[in-house]
Amino acid sequence: MALRTPLHAAHLRHGARMVEFAGWDMPVQYAGLIEEHEAVRGAVGLFDVSHMGEVVFRGPRALAALQAIFTNDLSRVADGQAQYGCLCRENGGIVDDVVIYRRSAEDLLVCVNAANRQKDFEWLKSHASGADVRNESDDWAQVALQGPKALAVLKKLTATDLDAIKTYRHAPGTVAGITCLIARTGYTGEDGFELFCPAAQAEKLWDALMAAGKPEGIQPAGLGCRDTLRLEMAYRLYGSDMDDDASPLEAGLAWVVKFDKGDFIGRAALQKQKEQGLSRKLVGFQLTEPGIARHGHPVVHDGRAVGVVTSGTRSPSLKTSIGLAYVPPALAAEGSALAVEIRGKPVAAVVVKTPFLSRKGS
Amino acid sequence: MTIPDDLKYTKDHEWARPKGARVLVGITDFAQDQLGDVVFVELPAVGDEVKKGESFGVVESTKAVSELFAPISGKVVEVNDPLVEAPENINEDPYEEGWMIAIEPSDPKELTELLDAKAYKAHVDEQG
Structure with a gap:
């Protein structure tokens, strides 16, 4: 039996389609993936992310x-x-x-x-x-209020000065009478907030946010659009784009590895990898022929398998097929021509700059 | 969920509609709902032979890939090409605008082996 977040009943109330994700019974969509995706890009969406620890x-x-x-x-x-x-x-x-x-x-x-x-x-x-x-994973619920209207919605429910909480900052506060950690973080590329609250208060907080956001067109948003939103920004997903066998350098996360800060676990190995050069790199690509790349599809070049797709989707915002793949460094440069093997057939692709979608401030 | 009375169905959630000498084929309302927003469709070419029960194409939603299985055998005589540009028609109108291919049956008897609306509804209820 899959685990349930404190918001499980709320999801059913909103007509969610539930799926198992990482052992949790989670909403994959409510009104529809693309509609929810567009709500987050254009207005505001509310996610249950209480499964995070x-x-x-x-x-x-x-x-x-x-x-x-x-x-x-x-x-x-x-x-x-x-x-x-x-x-x-x-x-x-x-x-x-x-x-x-x-x-x-x-x-x-x-x-x-x-x-x-x-x-x-x-x-x-x-x-x-x-x-x-x-x-403290079981003590906390977490909801993500994301989109250009997130700030306006949250302002209605709190006396905390939200303008003082800049991107990637946080402060304790009260939202709809509920004590929260208010963080201006997220996984969508949009402005927005993640609110950590006591598990028992989650449904009250959810309902207050849904009600306050009604004039702005708030929509409950499921894991389906969470994935398309994050992939448009090329945000990595653990378990798909990286795992215990991938290093941050290979995964394109060198910007979060600070060699000069003093020792940390993995530093020596990463230093060595940096000096010796990488054998693979995670890159963004776009298909230039019809198709949708998916996790696990081989990447081919000159008729040879040279890598693997780790994430892929049809981008609802760009209307193109995008994805992330590990490829040899020689093929990692922007503009490199590749092919993704989809159901046995090579489909042309090109390495592109990420994020796929440019947003204000990103 | 709609299940028109005048169509024939497969357990894989395709429908078949005899129209003169040809049979139009698509996926059911139940199938499109389960898939979610369809964003890609791959169909055979006119002239291709399809075989009952075998894959004739693919529909993909943002999250899932689903194979299409031919309800009957025969030759593909027309393909709903606009679907390639507007796959959302499969969600919005699965029984009309969302038709996929027209087949000239090689064995008209196969049509009678398909489920009628009542049997298909029972099949869906079992799955639900």
Whole structure:
């Protein structure tokens, strides 16, 4: 039996089609994927992301402990800021990609992927280095209010100065009378907020947001459009685009690896990989012939399999077929001609710049 | 969900509509609803032979790929080409604008082996 978030009943009420994702019974769509996608790009959508996990590091050793296992540099962010990065193994393979919310040097919340909740907690716990590490995943619900109208909707429900919470910043606050962590983060490429609230308050918060957003045309948004929205931005999805065998350098996440910050798990292996050169790189591509590339399709060049598609979809915003694939570095440059083998037939593709879709501020 | 009385159906959720010497083929309302927004369709060419129960094409929604199975055997005599540019017609009007191919049957008897509306409805209810 799949796990249920505190918002399960709300999804059924909204007529969601439910699917199992990472062990969770989650809404894949309500009104329809494309309609929801367009609502988020054009107005505002509300996602249940309570399946994500929350692990909290507390105490005088909290910051140092995380610095020793996180590829990005938490000393460069102020209290009230968030930072994206990877947890790596000694060999450089990615345990997970996470967002860390620094509330203070002694209180940091690590938001982890649903599929990795247990794996991450065990990994983090075993590298606690004297910090107090707690798995608070079951205590929290999380909703993502995303889209150009998200700010206007949330303003109706809170006295917190939202304009002061810039992108990738966060603050404690009250929304519709419910104590939340209000974070200006997301996974869609749009402006928006992720609200962490106590699990028992989730449905009340959801209903308040849906009601407040009615004039703006708010729509409940499912995992289906969450995937097309993130892929248009070329945001990586753990489990599809990377796993324990991929390094952040291969996955195109070198920008979150800070070699100069001091030692961290995986640093030596990544340094070596950087010096010796990569054998594969994750790139964005667009099909130039009809078709849709999917996870697992081979990438071919000169009649030879040279790589693999990790994510692919028809982009609802661009009306083109886009995807991410691992290819040899020699074929990773923008403009490189490739083919994706779809049902045994090569379909022409070209490596393109990412994000596929340009947004304000991105 | 609509299941027109005058059509024949497969358990794979295709419909067949005899029209003169030809049979039009598409997917059912149930099938399009299950798929979600259809964004790509791959159909055979005019002149291709299709065989009952075998794949004659593919429909893809943003999330899923689904093969199309021929309800009867025969020669493809017309293809609904506008679907390639407007695959959403399959969602919006699966029984009319969303038709996919016209087949000239090689064995008209095969039509009588398909499900009628009542039997198809029972089949869908079982799945639901």
